[in-house]
Amino acid sequence: MQSNDLKRQEVARVIRTDIQSGTLKLGSRLPGENSLAKRFSVSRGTIRAALEELAQEQLISTQGGVGSFVSFDGHxxxxxxxxxxxxxxxxxxxxxxxxxxxxxxxxxxxxxxxxxxxxxxxxxxxxxxxxxxxxxxxxxxxxxxxxxxxxxxxxxxxxxxxxxxxxxxxxxxxxxxxxxxxxxxxxxxxxxxxxxxxxxxxxxxxxxxxxxxxxxxxxxxxxxxxxxxxxxxxx
Amino acid sequence: MQSNDLKRQEVARVIRTDIQSGTLKLGSRLPGENSLAKRFSVSRGTIRAALEELAQEQLISTQGGVGSFVSFDGHxxxxxxxxxxxxxxxxxxxxxxxxxxxxxxxxxxxxxxxxxxxxxxxxxxxxxxxxxxxxxxxxxxxxxxxxxxxxxxxxxxxxxxxxxxxxxxxxxxxxxxxxxxxxxxxxxxxxxxxxxxxxxxxxxxxxxxxxxxxxxxxxxxxxxxxxxxxxxxxx
DNA sequence: CAAAAAAGCTTGACTGTACAGGTTCAGTAC
DNA sequence: GTACTGAACCTGTACAGTCAAGCTTTTTTG
The missing domain is CATH 3.40.1410.10 (Chorismate lyase-like)
Known part of the structure; x- marks a missing residue:
């Protein structure tokens, strides 16, 4: 599989767009990892990899036992x-x-x-x-x-x-x-x-x-x- | 599970010590991921997580299809x-x-x-x-x-x-x-x-x-x- | 002998499952 | 009203397996 079309990157791209377009607002909570896994038809591991990518970009931050939150809108x-x-x-x-x-x-x-x-x-x-x-x-x-x-x-x-x-x-x-x-x-x-x-x-x-x-x-x-x-x- | 005694961290710690003690020399290749998984009695995923940790510390670098190599001995x-x-x-x-x-x-x-x-x-x-x-x-x-x-x-x-x-x-x-x-x-x-x-x-x-x-x-x-x-x- | 093909490694990506442990919140007992 | 209990979430970690793709070495072929 190429480094261009990885599933984790596709998932991250969609969520990133949602954040930057305002669909996901600053401070709001993202759907749970299992929920996202169903929505994107990927495993939870892939979702976690995508979220980790977004976390490294400091667009979201994840809180154990609670969820992931939009920490910046990236405008x-x-x-x-x-x-x-x-x-x-x-x-x-x-x-x-x-x-x-x-x-x-x-x-x-x-x-x-x-x-x-x-x-x-x-x-x-x-x-x-x-x-x-x-x-x-x-x-x-x-x-x-x-x-x-x-x-x-x-x-x-x-x-x-x-x-x-x-x-x-x-x-x-x-x-x-x-x-x-x-x-x-x-x-x-x-x-x-x-x-x-x-x-x-x-x-x-x-x-x-x-x-x-x-x-x-x-x-x-x-x-x-x-x-x-x-x-x-x-x- | 505590952040102190994670298996990945234990594995990383052992390998890190091997690098710093000179058991694993600068430039040498680490055993394969499957081999390490057997040696530490953990899954390959845990080994990969440990290697990723060491890579972030810039102690090793991994080459796809080849292996991981000691890139720095950390002194x-x-x-x-x-x-x-x-x-x-x-x-x-x-x-x-x-x-x-x-x-x-x-x-x-x-x-x-x-x-x-x-x-x-x-x-x-x-x-x-x-x-x-x-x-x-x-x-x-x-x-x-x-x-x-x-x-x-x-x-x-x-x-x-x-x-x-x-x-x-x-x-x-x-x-x-x-x-x-x-x-x-x-x-x-x-x-x-x-x-x-x-x-x-x-x-x-x-x-x-x-x-x-x-x-x-x-x-x-x-x-x-x-x-x-x-x-x-x-x- | 040399080039091509094949076999056997390796890492990379992903899946599905399982369980531990934290958080939240509704329901219950006092 | 307050404090406790427990169910229902959530994320964190780990496991075992699959398949793809790249590199290396060996074997085969010309």
């Missing part, structure tokens, strides 16, 4: 338009494109960083040089508290995420960072317009405030030709 | 403790060759780190796995004070530079590190027996003691397939 999730406008307006040195700026619900992240609220501000940005070559992809997740929740409507303060965070009282004092050199996956390669498998710097950074509260998680892919990492450690 | 490079001890405590068979162990005079370095004395202990080391493939080149420079000057004659304390430094009262409390991905130059490529231009992790680390005195400078070239960086920052 502003179109990276294609963001990329197109970026190419059109490219003219000077280095530019930053905001691919995504919205509030999401992410139970997994909440569990990982230990926050009660599952709401986060998601900011995905791509940097590229004048010739159009993308050099970095950064995905930030910030707790959706205080004035942070206004960011999707009002935009970033001065176009800066750190300024927006500072205004909302989110200040990192310590954290951890993991850095590796890894081949680009298909998704990142598509966004960065690079070859799949090209070696990029892969970094994950978790930041916390002095009270140990989660401040920011940044997963980034960086062109090794353009980026250097610099860390200071110790007191 | 992290700890900048705080020094990666030498980090590697030593791991089970992978790794040998260290000391290329150089002598006192030198380096006015440039003295100016850079602000020491009166221009004498330093130079320690150049290469690490390689048992099959002979070199994976790292590390050039350390330590101020030639106290018992450090005896190192060229007496050797390193317990074969460890950090132990030698500790005995001489050289303890790092803070510092800076720069990390880049860069092509190997001719000199390094020759030493590491790699191709000139092969992309390696290039790291420079400067360490100082609590009084701000210079403790160590380490310039290292690391195989990106084998090393990852992990940094904790802040208080």
């Amino acid at each position: 502003n999730l179109d990276t294609a338009t963001g990329w197109a406008s970026a190419l059109a307006s490219s003219g000077v040195q280095m530019e930053t494109d905001i691919l995504r700026l919205e509030c999401i619900v992410d139970p997994d992240l909440a569990a990982q960083v230990g926050t009660e609220s599952m709401s986060f501000l998601a900011v995905d940005r791509v940097r590229h040089v004048v010739d159009g070559r993308a050099v970095s992809l950064e995905r930030s997740r910030v707790p959706a508290t205080g004035s942070i929740v206004d960011a999707p409507k009002a935009g970033l303060v001065g176009g800066s995420l750190s300024a927006t965070m500072r205004q909302a009282g989110l200040v990192a004092s310590r954290g951890e960072q993991w850095v590796a050199v890894a081949p680009l996956a298909a998704t990142e390669a598509l966004i960065l317009q690079r070859e799949v498998g090209e070696m990029f710097i892969h970094s994950t950074r978790l930041s916390f405030d002095p009270e140990g509260r989660f401040v920011e998680k940044v997963v980034s892919w960086l062109d090794p030709e353009r980026f250097r990492l610099h860390v200071k450690f110790g007191a | 992290n490079l700890d900048t705080a403790t020094g990666w030498a001890s980090a590697l030593a405590s791991s089970g992978v068979q790794m040998e260290t060759d000391i290329l150089r162990l002598e006192c030198i005079v380096d006015p440039d370095l003295a100016a850079q780190v602000g020491t009166e004395s221009m004498s330093f202990l130079a320690v150049d080391r290469v690490r390689h796995v048992v099959d002979g493939r070199a994976v790292s080149l590390e050039r350390s420079r330590v101020p030639a004070t106290g018992s450090i000057v005896d190192a060229p004659k007496a050797g390193l304390v317990g074969g460890s530079l950090s132990a030698t430094m500790r005995q001489a009262g050289l303890v790092a409390s803070r510092g800076e590190q720069w990390v880049a991905v860069a092509p190997l130059a001719a000199t390094e490529a020759l030493i590491l027996q790699r191709e000139v231009g092969e992309m390696f992790i290039h790291s420079t680390r400067l360490s100082f003691d609590p009084e701000g005195r210079f403790v160590e400078k380490v310039v290292s070239w690391l195989d990106p397939e084998r090393f990852r960086l992990h940094v904790k920052f802040g208080a």
